[in-house]
Amino acid sequence: xxxxxxxxxxxxxxxxxxxxxxxxxxxxxxxxxxxxxxxxxxxxxxxxxxxxxxxxxxxxxxxxxxxxxxxxxxxxxxxxxxxxxxxxxxxxxxxxxxxxxxxxxxxxxxxxxxxxxxxxxxxxxxxxxxxxxxxxxxxxxxxxxxxxxxxxxxxxxxxxxxxxxxxxxxxxxxxxxxxxxxxxxxxx
Amino acid sequence: xxxxxxxxxxxxxxxxxxxxxxxxxxxxxxxxxxxxxxxxxxxxxxxxxxxxxxxxxxxxxxxxxxxxxxxxxxxxxxxxxxxxxxxxxxxxxxxxxxxxxxxxxxxxxxxxxxxxxxxxxxxxxxxxxxxxxxxxxxxxxxxxxxxxxxxxxxxxxxxxxxxxxxxxxxxxxxxxxxxxxxxxxxxxxxxxxxxxxxxxxxxxxxxxxxxxxxxxxxxxxxxxxxxxxxxxxxxxxxxxxxxxxxxxxxxxxxxxxxxxxxxxxxxxxxxxxxxxxxxxxxxxxxxxxxxxxxxxxxxxxxxxxxxxxxxxxxxxxxxxxxxxxxxxxxxxxxxxxxxxxxxxxxxxxxxxxxx
Numbered sequence: 001x002x003x004x005x006x007x008x009x010x011x012x013x014x015x016x017x018x019x020x021x022x023x024x025x026x027x028x029x030x031x032x033x034x035x036x037x038x039x040x041x042x043x044x045x046x047x048x049x050x051x052x053x054x055x056x057x058x059x060x061x062x063x064x065x066x067x068x069x070x071x072x073x074x075x076x077x078x079x080x081x082x083x084x085x086x087x088x089x090x091x092x093x094x095x096x097x098x099x100x101x102x103x104x105x106x107x108x109x110x111x112x113x114x115x116x117x118x119x120x121x122x123x124x125x126x127x128x129x130x131x132x133x134x135x136x137x138x139x140x141x142x143x144x145x146x147x148x149x150x151x152x153x154x155x156x157x158x159x160x161x162x163x164x165x166x167x168x169x170x171x172x173x174x175x176x177x178x179x180x181x182x183x184x185x186x187x188x
Numbered sequence: 189x190x191x192x193x194x195x196x197x198x199x200x201x202x203x204x205x206x207x208x209x210x211x212x213x214x215x216x217x218x219x220x221x222x223x224x225x226x227x228x229x230x231x232x233x234x235x236x237x238x239x240x241x242x243x244x245x246x247x248x249x250x251x252x253x254x255x256x257x258x259x260x261x262x263x264x265x266x267x268x269x270x271x272x273x274x275x276x277x278x279x280x281x282x283x284x285x286x287x288x289x290x291x292x293x294x295x296x297x298x299x300x301x302x303x304x305x306x307x308x309x310x311x312x313x314x315x316x317x318x319x320x321x322x323x324x325x326x327x328x329x330x331x332x333x334x335x336x337x338x339x340x341x342x343x344x345x346x347x348x349x350x351x352x353x354x355x356x357x358x359x360x361x362x363x364x365x366x367x368x369x370x371x372x373x374x375x376x377x378x379x380x381x382x383x384x385x386x387x388x389x390x391x392x393x394x395x396x397x398x399x400x401x402x403x404x405x406x407x408x409x410x411x412x413x414x415x416x417x418x419x420x421x422x423x424x425x426x427x428x429x430x431x432x433x434x435x436x437x438x439x440x441x442x443x444x445x446x447x448x449x450x451x452x453x454x455x456x457x458x459x460x461x462x463x464x465x466x467x468x469x470x471x472x473x474x475x476x477x478x479x480x481x482x483x484x485x486x487x488x489x490x491x492x493x494x495x496x497x498x499x500x501x502x503x504x505x506x507x508x509x510x511x512x513x514x515x516x517x518x519x520x521x522x523x524x525x526x527x528x529x530x531x532x533x534x535x536x537x538x539x540x541x542x543x
Contacts, residue, residue, distance in 0.1 A: 024507070027507045028507045031228040031503060031507045032228075032503065034228050034229070034230055035224070035228045038227050040227075041230050041231075042231050042232050044235055
């Protein structure tokens with residue numbers, strides 16, 4: 001190996017660069033220029049936080065309408081859309097209203113979530129939202145197994161401005177899963 | 189008896205002062221290294237402990253002091269315990285012959301005292317070289333006694349590296365010794381008085397520029413610093429020879445490494461850059477009519493030279509990747525050794541002709 005390198009022909013400038021450590025000097029010039037033009041790109045994280053992008057996908061949350069009722073209609077589409085099987089929905093009829101369903105239980109195992117946002121896209125009534133929370137380090141993994149109340153609480157603190165109920169937003173459109181109060185119920 | 193007691197008291201005072209200065213410098217260096225490395229890499233370095241992280245060395249010291257002291261199951265307990273001490277003592281003992289300031293003497297109770305050097309022995313450089321080689325034993329023994337393959341590999345690399353580069357350090361110094369005609373660091377420094385072209389780096393019959401280059405490169409290798417940090421190569425050997433060390437013993441190795449850096453920088457400043465001499469003859473304070481305070485200026489010049497060397501260590505660390513083992517050996521034996529030998533020949537001829 002040494003013989004091949006010694007037989008290789010070197011031009012004078014190459015040879016001169018080798019004996020004067022030219023490449024090393026170039027590198028040292030680079031580091032020194034960074035020292036002299038000191039512009040740190042670090043953020044002192046707990047003290048200062050970077051601005052999140054507008055489409056930031058953080059912690060998932062369940063949302064409510066402005067009258068405080070839950071948006072979720074228990075359709076299970078989020079469960080079907082989730083690639084990591086984070087979500088588990090137990091759907092049920094609203095007691096006394098046979099046309100209306102809701103999620104009786106709603107669980108999210110956030111240890112598995114990869115924050116792809118597919119559940120949010122899948123939801124037909126926009127009941128799921130992605131907040132801008134990301135500091136969810138916990139001491140016990142089981143604290144990341146969230147139930148419906150916890151998810152609603154996250155939604156409450158992250159989305160203070162709530163939508164009106166859909167039928168009030170669009171009075172002339174018929175909606176699935178909405179009680180038609182102005183239409184008399186069908187006689188059974 | 190009283191004379192002996194007085195001598196002892198004076199020596200212990202000097203030793204205490206210099207140990208204090210060295211340890212403070214080491215504390216400063218641990219912070220400075222992380223800060224300088226950070227700044228060179230567009231980071232901030234430690235920022236949490238104290239304003240701008242300036243109390244970080246104390247936090248580190250407290251942490252290391254209270255950490256659990258682990259001795260691995262298969263380790264040789266005696267050698268494992270001794271290795272950090274063997275490493276640390278030679279690193280500190282070398283400072284005994286370094287002249288920090290002008291070669292003044294004053295008398296206390298019939299004893300001649302040199303305030304700026306603990307002991308002006310006439311084989312100063314040999315003494316430093318000898319103890320620097322002993323420090324390698326600490327690394328080798330530590331690597332062997334840990335009963336770990338990574339530590340052993342680190343120790344073996346260190347042995348090979350120090351044998352190769354110790355030689356180059358010794359040979360590069362010989363040029364200076366020929367010019368000065370003495371092995372005493374005090375005499376060598378005194379011989380470089382006057383303008384900065386009297387420094388042995390630029391001195392008349394044979395400028396020691398090449399010897400200086402060889403010395404700097406070999407010194408970096410001898411202190412196991414990047415790019416020659418093969419004994420502790422963290423990407424290959426976990427932490428090399430001190431993989432198994434924790435707590436205070438680890439701190440000893442750490443302290444020894446930094447003390448070695450300071451020692452090597454002091455020797456380079458004293459041998460090649462005129463030691464405590466200013467680049468101009470005399471001192472400004474003397475011209476201002478304060479000859480009794482001239483030592484402050486001289487020690488400051490010594491500090492400036494030493495610290496620029498230490499900065500060079502950091503700078504190299506921020507810039508260069510680690511050499512491969514065979515590259516290290518080839519560079520030491522095929523490049524640096526011939527240069528050092530040629531420098532000795534040229535210097536001898538030049539000195540012989542001009543005398």
